[in-house]
Amino acid sequence: MRFWILQAILAGMALVLARGVLAQVPNIEGTYKLTSRTLPDGRMQRPPEVMGLTTFTKTHRSINIMWKDASGKHFSLSSVSTYNLTGTEYGETLLFRIISDQIGGKEIVYDLSGKTQSSPVKMEGGRIQFKLPFEAPVVIFDRDKMTAATAGGPVAVWERVQ
Numbered sequence: 046m047r048f049w050i051l052q053a054i055l056a057g058m059a060l061v062l063a064r065g066v067l068a069q070v071p072n073i074e075g076t077y078k079l080t081s082r083t084l085p086d087g088r089m090q091r092p093p094e095v096m097g098l099t100t101f102t103k104t105h106r107s108i109n110i111m112w113k114d115a116s117g118k119h120f121s122l123s124s125v126s127t128y129n130l131t132g133t134e135y136g137e138t139l140l141f142r143i144i145s146d147q148i149g150g151k152e153i154v155y156d157l158s159g160k161t162q163s164s165p166v167k168m169e170g171g172r173i174q175f176k177l178p179f180e181a182p183v184v185i186f187d188r189d190k191m192t193a194a195t196a197g198g199p200v201a202v203w204e205r206v207q
Contacts, residue, residue, distance in 0.1 A: 071130055071166065071173045073186050076100045077203035079110060084199050099191075099203065104128065106137065118147040124179070135175040136163035142179065 079097030097110030162178030
């Protein structure tokens with residue numbers, strides 16, 4: 046009889062430990078729509094001046110974003126990657142990326158390199174923060190919102206739509 050009690054106690058402890066481990070695994074899955082972008086001069090851009098959608102599945106990330114400047118020239122980025130997120134690291138492997146930068150007067154860039162990069166993850170109070178390895182911003186996930194900020198650059202606010 047004591048053996049069964051011991052087994053029940055051990056099973057309960059294992060369940061508590063498993064829940065603790067699962068609670069530590071960050072989750073950013075969802076589709077996020079770009080709602081605004083604040084430029085360094087304080088001017089705010091909203092759709093249709095700036096538009097974007099990004100999706101994180103369990104294993105893949107895609108982003109499509111476009112904005113235009115005061116002269117009507119456009120910048121757009123489309124990218125698809127695989128990713129892995131742990132409590133300490135965000136790693137991403139680029140599948141493809143296309144950048145069209147009329148604003149900067151540059152040719153269209155196609156990147157099919159397949160390179161992998163990672164960055165450290167900071168988790169605090171339900172917030173998840175890391176730098177996107179192939180892009181400039183640091184992203185902060187907080188509930189149904191993602192904020193992407195570039196040092197000295199724009200701050201973009203994304204809201205989860207799914």
